[in-house]
Amino acid sequence: MSGHDHPQAIGGKMLDPLMKILLAVFGVSALVMAYRFVTGIGSVSNMTDGFTWGIWEPINVVVFTGIGAGAYGVGLLCYLLNKGQYHGLVRPAVLLGAIAYTLGGSSIMIALGRYWNAVTLPIVPWWNLSSALLEVAVCVMMYVMVLWIEVLPAIFDGAAQSKSPRWSAIGKRWGARMAKAMPYIIALAILLPTMHQSSLGGLYLIAGPKLHPLWHTALLPTLFLVSCLSMGYGAVVVLVNILRLNWNAKQDQALFASMSKVNAGFLLLYVVLRLGDIVLHGKLRFLGADFATFLFVVEMALFIAPAVMFVMPGVQRNRGKLFGAALLAILAGAVYRADTYMTMYRPAGWTADGKSIAAGWDYFPSVGETIVTVGMAAVGMAIFVFISRLFPVVVVDQGKKSTIGRGEVRAASGH
Amino acid sequence: MTISRRDLLKGAVAAGAAVAIPATAEARHEIEPLPDAVGMLFDSTLCVGCRACQSACKVANKLPEDKVEANGGVYDAPNDLNSTTKNVIKAFPAGDTQHYMKQQCMHCVDPSCVSVCMLGALHKEGEGKRDFKGEKKGTGIVLWDKWTCVGCRYCQIGCAFNVPKFEWFEAFPAIVKCELCRHRRDEQKSGPLAVANPACCEVCPREAVVFGYRKDLLAEAKRRVAADPQRYNPHVYGEHDGGGTQVLYLAAAGVQFHDLGLPDLPERSQAEFSESVSHAPYLYGVTPIALYAAMAFVINRNKKKEEAAEHGEEGKR
Ligand code: SF4
Ligand code: SF4
Numbered sequence: 001m002s003g004h005d006h007p008q009a010i011g012g013k014m015l016d017p018l019m020k021i022l023l024a025v026f027g028v029s030a031l032v033m034a035y036r037f038v039t040g041i042g043s044v045s046n047m048t049d050g051f052t053w054g055i056w057e058p059i060n061v062v063v064f065t066g067i068g069a070g071a072y073g074v075g076l077l078c079y080l081l082n083k084g085q086y087h088g089l090v091r092p093a094v095l096l097g098a099i100a101y102t103l104g105g106s107s108i109m110i111a112l113g114r115y116w117n118a119v120t121l122p123i124v125p126w127w128n129l130s131s132a133l134l135e136v137a138v139c140v141m142m143y144v145m146v147l148w149i150e151v152l153p154a155i156f157d158g159a160a161q162s163k164s165p166r167w168s169a170i171g172k173r174w175g176a177r178m179a180k181a182m183p184y185i186i187a188l189a190i191l192l193p194t195m196h197q198s199s200l201g202g203l204y205l206i207a208g209p210k211l212h213p214l215w216h217t218a219l220l221p222t223l224f225l226v227s228c229l230s231m232g233y234g235a236v237v238v239l240v241n242i243l244r245l246n247w248n249a250k251q252d253q254a255l256f257a258s259m260s261k262v263n264a265g266f267l268l269l270y271v272v273l274r275l276g277d278i279v280l281h282g283k284l285r286f287l288g289a290d291f292a293t294f295l296f297v298v299e300m301a302l303f304i305a306p307a308v309m310f311v312m313p314g315v316q317r318n319r320g321k322l323f324g325a326a327l328l329a330i331l332a333g334a335v336y337r338a339d340t341y342m343t344m345y346r347p348a349g350w351t352a353d354g355k356s357i358a359a360g361w362d363y364f365p366s367v368g369e370t371i372v373t374v375g376m377a378a379v380g381m382a383i384f385v386f387i388s389r390l391f392p393v394v395v396v397d398q399g400k401k402s403t404i405g406r407g408e409v410r411a412a413s414g415h
Numbered sequence: 416m417t418i419s420r421r422d423l424l425k426g427a428v429a430a431g432a433a434v435a436i437p438a439t440a441e442a443r444h445e446i447e448p449l450p451d452a453v454g455m456l457f458d459s460t461l462c463v464g465c466r467a468c469q470s471a472c473k474v475a476n477k478l479p480e481d482k483v484e485a486n487g488g489v490y491d492a493p494n495d496l497n498s499t500t501k502n503v504i505k506a507f508p509a510g511d512t513q514h515y516m517k518q519q520c521m522h523c524v525d526p527s528c529v530s531v532c533m534l535g536a537l538h539k540e541g542e543g544k545r546d547f548k549g550e551k552k553g554t555g556i557v558l559w560d561k562w563t564c565v566g567c568r569y570c571q572i573g574c575a576f577n578v579p580k581f582e583w584f585e586a587f588p589a590i591v592k593c594e595l596c597r598h599r600r601d602e603q604k605s606g607p608l609a610v611a612n613p614a615c616c617e618v619c620p621r622e623a624v625v626f627g628y629r630k631d632l633l634a635e636a637k638r639r640v641a642a643d644p645q646r647y648n649p650h651v652y653g654e655h656d657g658g659g660t661q662v663l664y665l666a667a668a669g670v671q672f673h674d675l676g677l678p679d680l681p682e683r684s685q686a687e688f689s690e691s692v693s694h695a696p697y698l699y700g701v702t703p704i705a706l707y708a709a710m711a712f713v714i715n716r717n718k719k720k721e722e723a724a725e726h727g728e729e730g731k732r
Contacts, residue, residue: 049580080714132531184711
């Protein structure tokens with residue numbers, strides 16, 4: 001045994017009430033999606049030629065993948081900076097990332113009007129390398145594969161611990177092979193999000209005249225990259241806290257405290273970049289008594305608050321407070337991303353002094369659109385529960401007996 | 416177990432290498448209008464709002480009516496460009512008169528829609544990514560290809576004129592926009608008519624909109640302004656706006672183009688800005704490869720160190 005704690009399968013009843021609710025919600029959203037494929041996107045959504053992406057891109061893709069960036073953030077610390085103590089967080093973070101990105105990718109397929117032509121995406125000579133969206137699409141597709149490959153060690157590990165000798169042999173053999181290849185896969189798993197998370201910001205460079213000047217900047221790619229890390233670290237803290245409450249997952253508060261200090265650094269870096277950009281480019285004049293300024297101040301507060309909390313010893317020691325700060329860190333990035341993609345986007349653009357120009361379009365998400373987004377999140381949680389029950393993903397605290405958990409904690413067995 | 420300042424510094428350097436501050440961007444070249452580009456010139460001082468062009472466009476492009484019910488009757492009365500309308504006339508009140516404006520694709524010199532389109536579904540004629548038969552190079556007409564469009568609608572985000580339209584209520588939707596009636600061209604003819612023949616220009620009774628080579632239209636616009644400076648706003652919209660467009664506009668003296676629904680755009684095209692910023696950190700693909708190699712090396716070394724440590728002492732923390 002090394003110093004690392006070993007993850008184990010949670011086991012327990014698969015179709016518990018939570019699972020049933022999650023699947024029911026997803027079922028409803030699946031009906032909406034089916035209806036969309038028959039009647040067109042307009043009949044389930046409030047999207048128009050003016051607000052053409054509705055909430056599906058901004059939330060399902062841009063916010064979900066931000067949350068999924070926990071895998072990227074933990075990978076950076078654990079493998080690139082060689083902070084071995086973060087090992088216990090790798091598997092939950094990677095599984096969360098794999099699921100979030102898979103959902104993001106599937107949401108794109110639902111949002112694409114002419115999804116059948118997406119089969120031509122692998123034809124490299126047809127690639128328009130100027131398109132930020134192409135970069136995102138290709139990169140995200142590759143990264144989804146890489147993330148699931150990163151989940152495989154947990155699966156092989158589960159197989160290796162199986163009672164069936166055949167499964168056990170397969171698990172051991174492939175587990176060892178994977179271990180050799182891992183560094184090369186992990187390097188990809190760090191490179192790809194670096195590229196596509198910045199491209200997600202780069203996507204809105206072209207929207208120049210349509211995006212409010214306080215949001216439109218050449219730093220969009222950098223700000224999106226930084227905000228995915230702050231969201232990702234926050235998401236890992238939140239996730240493990242939830243796992244502890246439900247399954248008695250091991251939660252190393254000191255470890256969280258030091259990871260959150262890193263997060264405080266990223267949150268503040270974001271604030272400095274954003275403010276610096278606005279000051280240097282003479283955009284202070286857009287601050288006034290209006291909605292844009294209000295949103296901007298809210299965003300800044302959302303970034304600064306968790307940063308300050310993360311460095312306070314009182315918060316670092318207290319599970320509840322650190323959890324709250326981590327939630328704020330996710331919210332900060334989510335609000336920034338949604339504002340950039342939606343709230344501060346106007347099809348007819350903005351006047352020179354930052355007033356929105358009227359156009360024939362208004363937008364508020366429809367019930368159908370919202371159900372699809374909620375259903376996607378629900379099925380994501382269901383998949384997480386499913387895999388963690390069957391395979392060793394979560395590190396369980398051996399010191400205490402699980403009381404709240406659904407089903408007692410036990411090691412994986414392959415029956 | 417805490418993270419030292421040096422570690423953070425190392426991390427910051429790695430992140431910085433990946434996303435170099437965009438200020439260092441080597442700019443992607445500015446795109447000049449093609450010498451034989453075709454386009455249109457619309458003179459809003461001549462348009463009387465008869466909408467002959469709007470109807471002719473529907474016929475020429477086999478577009479259904481945009482039925483609007485009012486006063487017990489049904490009218491083909493689109494109030495904007497939409498998936499059944501590639502060309503629309505709008506009235507803008509100014510002072511005690513009306514000014515009529517024609518809207519359709521501007522066939523930009525450096526189009527945002529072309530810059531963003533993943534597989535080149537929207538492309539300048541003859542410059543698409545896949546092999547298009549029968550397309551001439553050098554016309555500058557922005558065409559849409561149904562075989563490579565995935566319906567992502569990024570073109571709608573990119574286009575500052577809100578031109579590309581989507582069929583929201585179709586199971587198999589298309590992107591709809593003006594293609595300058597390239598399908599009506601006549602190879603037997605000489606000059607611009609061999610390239611395209613927009614129905615709107617053919618029917619306009621007042622020659623408020625005319626078709627031709629962009630360079631000729633620009634000269635004609637400047638000639639009109641010079642001949643009657645009292646009548647015109649001296650600015651020819653589209654000469655430089657948004658990097659230049661192949662459809663040019665003239666407005667009456669004292670009337671601003673943004674009062675006629677055309678956006679105020681900088682001279683640098685948005686595509687050039689966006690591509691320069693986002694390509695800069697990639698250095699033609701060198702950065703990702705170098706970064707990958709460096710990271711694989713570091714991660715591998717870390718793993719070996721880690722393993723050695725594990726064999727040495729119990730519980731490295
Ligand atoms: S007006 Fe819009 S659709 Fe037409 S070429 Fe320019 S960017 Fe493309
Ligand atoms: S909707 Fe079609 S034409 Fe428009 S950017 Fe996407 S792929 Fe290109």
